[in-house]
Amino acid sequence: MSHRQFDDMDQLDQLAAELSAAGRLARIALANRETPEPAFADRLRAELVRQLPESGHVVVEIAPAAAAATDAVFVERRQSTRPFVGPDRRDAWVPESLAASRSDRLRGAQVESAAPRRSISLEDLLSDEPEADDAGRPTPLKPAMRWHIPASVMPSRWIAAGLAACVAAASLFYAGGFLWAVRGDATADQAVAATLVRGGSSSLLIAGTELRQGDEIRVGAGGQATITVDSSYARMAGGSDLKLESLDPKHVVLDQITGRVYHRVALTAGGDYKVATATVTWQATGTAFDIDRHLTSGGGEQVRGLALYDGVDVHGPQVDATLAEGMSATIVLAADGTPAGSPAIEPITAQTLADDWLISNAGLDAHLGLPLGRLAGLMSPEPTAEPTPTAEPTPTATEQPTAPPTASPTPVPTPVPTPEPTAVPEPVVTATPTTSGPADLGALTVTKGSGNSYSFSWPKYTGSGFSYYKLVYENWGKTPNYPGSPYWVCNTTPDANSWSGSIDAGDYAARVQVVDESGGKTVIRAQTNVVRLQAASVSLPPTVDLGVLNATDNLDGTYTFSWTAYTGGSFSYYKLVYEPTSSGKDPSYPGGSQYWAVPGTGDTSAGPIAITPGEYRVRIQAIGYPNGPAYAYAQTSILTLSVGPAPTPTDTPAPTPTPTSTL
Numbered sequence: 001m002s003h004r005q006f007d008d009m010d011q012l013d014q015l016a017a018e019l020s021a022a023g024r025l026a027r028i029a030l031a032n033r034e035t036p037e038p039a040f041a042d043r044l045r046a047e048l049v050r051q052l053p054e055s056g057h058v059v060v061e062i063a064p065a066a067a068a069a070t071d072a073v074f075v076e077r078r079q080s081t082r083p084f085v086g087p088d089r090r091d092a093w094v095p096e097s098l099a100a101s102r103s104d105r106l107r108g109a110q111v112e113s114a115a116p117r118r119s120i121s122l123e124d125l126l127s128d129e130p131e132a133d134d135a136g137r138p139t140p141l142k143p144a145m146r147w148h149i150p151a152s153v154m155p156s157r158w159i160a161a162g163l164a165a166c167v168a169a170a171s172l173f174y175a176g177g178f179l180w181a182v183r184g185d186a187t188a189d190q191a192v193a194a195t196l197v198r199g200g201s202s203s204l205l206i207a208g209t210e211l212r213q214g215d216e217i218r219v220g221a222g223g224q225a226t227i228t229v230d231s232s233y234a235r236m237a238g239g240s241d242l243k244l245e246s247l248d249p250k251h252v253v254l255d256q257i258t259g260r261v262y263h264r265v266a267l268t269a270g271g272d273y274k275v276a277t278a279t280v281t282w283q284a285t286g287t288a289f290d291i292d293r294h295l296t297s298g299g300g301e302q303v304r305g306l307a308l309y310d311g312v313d314v315h316g317p318q319v320d321a322t323l324a325e326g327m328s329a330t331i332v333l334a335a336d337g338t339p340a341g342s343p344a345i346e347p348i349t350a351q352t353l354a355d356d357w358l359i360s361n362a363g364l365d366a367h368l369g370l371p372l373g374r375l376a377g378l379m380s381p382e383p384t385a386e387p388t389p390t391a392e393p394t395p396t397a398t399e400q401p402t403a404p405p406t407a408s409p410t411p412v413p414t415p416v417p418t419p420e421p422t423a424v425p426e427p428v429v430t431a432t433p434t435t436s437g438p439a440d441l442g443a444l445t446v447t448k449g450s451g452n453s454y455s456f457s458w459p460k461y462t463g464s465g466f467s468y469y470k471l472v473y474e475n476w477g478k479t480p481n482y483p484g485s486p487y488w489v490c491n492t493t494p495d496a497n498s499w500s501g502s503i504d505a506g507d508y509a510a511r512v513q514v515v516d517e518s519g520g521k522t523v524i525r526a527q528t529n530v531v532r533l534q535a536a537s538v539s540l541p542p543t544v545d546l547g548v549l550n551a552t553d554n555l556d557g558t559y560t561f562s563w564t565a566y567t568g569g570s571f572s573y574y575k576l577v578y579e580p581t582s583s584g585k586d587p588s589y590p591g592g593s594q595y596w597a598v599p600g601t602g603d604t605s606a607g608p609i610a611i612t613p614g615e616y617r618v619r620i621q622a623i624g625y626p627n628g629p630a631y632a633y634a635q636t637s638i639l640t641l642s643v644g645p646a647p648t649p650t651d652t653p654a655p656t657p658t659p660t661s662t663l
Contacts, residue, residue: 185210185228185229185230185247186210186211186212186215186227186228186229186230186244186247187208187209187210187211187227187228188205188206188207188208188209188211188217188225188226188227188228189207189208189226189227189228189233190207190224190225190226191205191206191207191209191223191225191226192219192223192224192225193219193220193221193222193223193224193238194217194218194219194220194223194224194225194236195217195218195219195220196209196211196215196216196217197215197216197217197218198212198214198215198216199214205217205225211227211244211247212244212247213244213245213246213247214243214244214245215243215244216241216242216243216244216257217236217241217242217243217244218240218241219236219237219238219239219240219241219259220238220239221238221239222238223238224236224237224238225240227242227244229244229247229252229254230249230252230267231266231267232252232263232264232265232266232267232273233263233264234254234261234262234263234264235261235262235264235361235364236259236260236261237259237260237261237262237357238259239258239259239260240256240258240259240260240261241256241257241258241259242254242255242256242257242259242261243255243257245276249267249271250267250270250271250272251271251272251274252267252271252272252273252274253274253276254274254275254276255275255276256275256276256277256291256293257293258293258294258295259292259293259294260290260291260292260293260357261275261290261291262288262289262290262357262358262361263275263284263288263289263290263291264288264365264370265284265285265286265287265288265289266286267285267286271285272284272285273285275291277291277293277301277303277331277333278301278303278333278337278338279316279317279333279337279338279339280303280314280315280316280319280331280333280339281314281315281316282305282312282313282314283312283313283314283315284310284311284312284313286310287307287308287309287310287311287312288308288309288310288365288370288372288373288375289305289306289307289308289309289312289323290305290306290308290357290358290361291303291304291305291306292304292305296332296594296596299335299610299611299612300332300333300334300335300340300596300609300610301332301333301337302330302331302332302333302594303330303331303333304328304329304330304331305323305328305329305331306328306348306352306358306374307323307324307325307326307327307328307348307374308325308348308358308372308373308374308375309325309371309372309373309374309375309490310325310373310490310492311323311324311325314329314331314343316331316338316339317338317339318338318339318342319331319339319342319343321343321345323345324489325373325374325489325490326347326348326373326374326488326489326501327345327346327347327348328345328346328347328348328352329343329344329345330343330344330346330598331343331344331598332595332596332597332598334609334610335610340596340597340606340609341597341598341599341600341603341606342573342598342599342600343598344572344573344575344598344623345572346572346625346630347501347502347625348374349629349630350504351629353374353375353377353378354378358375358378359375359378361375362375362376362378371483371490371517372483373487373490374486376482376483376484376485376486376487377485377486437524437527438513438514438524438525438526438527439463439525439526439527440526440527440528441458441459441461441512441514441526441527441528442458442459442528443458443459443528443529444456444457444458444510444511444512444528444529444531445457445458446510446531446533449500450570451502451538451624451625451626452502452503452504452505452535452538452625452626453500453501453502453503454500454501454502454503454533454535455498455499455500456471456488456489456498456499456500456510456512457497457498458497458498458512458528459497459528460494460495460497461494461497461514461525461526462494463514463525463526464525465516465518465523465525466494466514466516466525467492467515467516467517467518468490468491468492468515469489469490469491469496469497469512469513469514469515470482470487470489470490470512470513470515471487471488471489471490471499471510471511471512472485472486472487472510472511472512472513473485473486473487473488473508473509473510473533474486474508474509475506475507475508475509476507476508476509476532476534477509478509479509479530480509480510480511480530481513481524482513482515482522482524483522488501488503488510489501502625503533503535504535505535505536505537505538506535507532507533507534507535508532508533508534508535509530509531509532509533510530510531510532510533511527511528511529511530511531512527512528513526513527513528514526514527538626540626540631541568541569541633543632543633543634543635544566544568544622544633544634544635545634545635545636545637546563546564546565546566546620546622546634546635546636547563547564547636547637548563548636548637548639549561549562549563549618549619549620549636549637549638549639550562550563550639551618551639551641552607554607554608556608557610557611557645558607558608558609558610558611559607559608559609559611559641559643560605560606560607560608560609561576561597561605561606561607561609561618561620562604562605563604563605563620563636564604564636565602565604566622566633566634568633568634569633570601570624571601571622571623571624571633571634572601572623572624572625573598573599573600573601573622573623574597574598574599574600574601574603574606574620574621574622574623575589575595575597575598575620575621575623576595576596576597576598576599576606576609576618576619576620577589577593577594577595577596577618577619577620577621578593578594578595578596578616578617578618578641579593579594579616579617580614580615580616580617581615581616581617581640582615585617586617586638587617587618587619587638588621588632588635589621589623589630589632590623590629590630590631590632596609596611596618597609599620601622611641611643612643613643613644613645614643615640615641615642615643616640616641616642616643617638617639617640617641618638618639618640618641619635619636619637619638619639620635620636621634621635621636622634622635
């Protein structure tokens with residue numbers, strides 16, 4: 001409130017005090033008539049309560065106004081700063097007797113009491129007719145007030161500037177998240193035998209439920225659930241447990257507590273999607289990956305991640321890796337959630353892909369028209385989007401003819417077994433020119449490396465409409481074409497025009513295609529020629545015996561293992577594998593056994609490792625992938641390990657006191 005407004009309020013207070021003082025003066029001047037006569041009081045009471053008949057007439061005798069016989073004077077009662085109130089206060093007159101001293105007023109009252117009285121009716125007293133003044137009767141004062149609130153006149157340009165500032169401030173607070181936390185939309189699109197845990201209370205999860213940050217979703221052994229966070233989603237298998245740590249559209253964080261979850265990520269530019277498994281984080285910006293986390297018999301956990309479409313970054317204590325499409329990482333977690341050794345990074349094998357869970361998710365993604373990556377080979381030959389038709393080349397007399405594509409491409413090449421070691425042939429490359437359809441990208445070059453490793457290179461694409469390269473393949477005799485054919489790699493930048501990787505033994509037709517999916521459809525912009533790749537099985541050396549595996553009991557429920565290093569050639573890592581003695585099986589990682597640790601190629605010990613009490617058969621294997629599947633280049637002999645419960649302080653016998661003699 002301004003100073004002028006405070007002044008006006010003060011003037012109103014002064015006016016109220018002044019009116020109160022005038023009333024007291026009037027009562028003093030009329031003190032001799034302050035008590036009405038009984039008849040007047042009765043009639044007045046009846047009139048006020050509506051008991052007086054319409055014809056009733058009350059006669060009240062009053063003395064003539066003494067002030068009328070005296071000179072009327074104008075009394076200026078307004079203070080210097082008080083505004084006029086009423087029609088015009090300057091015309092209001094006050095009898096001199098009210099403006100004089102107290103003794104003068106009392107003397108005037110005595111004169112007035114001696115004056116003759118005249119009669120008027122009660123109706124005349126209560127009348128509002130303006131003719132009362134003309135009849136010589138006193139007229140009740142009818143004060144009126146006219147409000148005047150001073151205010152500064154603000155220029156219109158200031159008002160516009162103020163409104164603009166308010167809008168800008170509101171936008172800053174809203175967009176900047178000062179008043180509201182930025183959260184994305186999360187819903188349960190599917191829920192079967194699933195439980196929602198929110199604020200410490202559990203309830204049945206129903207499809208369509210809006211989820212909040214901090215919610216936990218638990219799926220029963222025979223259930224399933226699909227959680228959508230903005231444009232990304234997580235499909236939860238039976239027995240999985242997932243907590244929504246952050247729903248920020250640009251920073252989604254999920255805590256995968258246990259079980260298997262298939263993650264499909266689609267974020268806006270600059271966003272990321274993280275999945276935490278204890279101390280290890282799996283991060284993607286636009287990909288499809290599968291994570292399986294479960295307990296091991298050794299008291300720890302095992303986490304396996306599959307990069308099925310595009311890449312995934314893996315970070316954690318002693319872990320910093322990037323999984324390219326088609327690679328997997330297996331990490332063993334200790335009881336405290338930290339990695340027990342280095343992660344095992346290896347190609348995703350055909351046996352791994354032949355899994356009902358992955359096949360189911362591939363079918364759902366294909367129905368949604370999403371790129372399948374490594375899962376493309378599991379689908380039917382019907383494409384999820386309309387591919388650009390390509391004309392089949394016309395075989396020449398010197399070239400081996402290429403059979404037209406059939407309706408049922410083989411999704412996973414079948415390795416050609418070699419019973420006896422044979423010489424490794426050089427890859428046979430046969431060019432098949434492209435005569436029409438997509439633009440000719442040039443020649444695809446294939447170079448054989450060591451073991452089952454091959455390098456591919458092709459000319460860089462410089463046209464428009466580029467989404468990624470696809471190195472697609474089929475069994476020889478079929479023409480590879482995306483999206484119906486499987487592929488080995490998907491490079492997402494035009495400059496990434498080469499790739500090296502392991503190829504399973506087989507007879508393949510391969511080529512590179514430039515795929516454009518920017519318009520919502522799959523269009524092949526350019527492609528290389530088709531080459532024939534005959535990848536034979538590599539002659540494998542016999543498994544080397546590393547001798548005895550040693551185990552040291554640390555007397556706290558943990559063990560440390562040591563062995564002799566393998567020096568016969570390159571391999572990927574060691575595996576400390578085991579089998580319960582009751583299984584009757586020899587422990588072997590290629591045979592499907594579980595493991596406690598994944599030491600690196602330069603390690604000769606692992607531990608301390610917490611092991612659940614029981615009877616085990618254990619050994620170390622040096623693992624590699626010369627022909628695709630895992631192969632043990634070397635291994636120790638089998639150690640039989642009996643693990644009992646950890647000792648307690650009460651298990652230690654108390655020392656026997658030494659007797660003493662008394663002289």
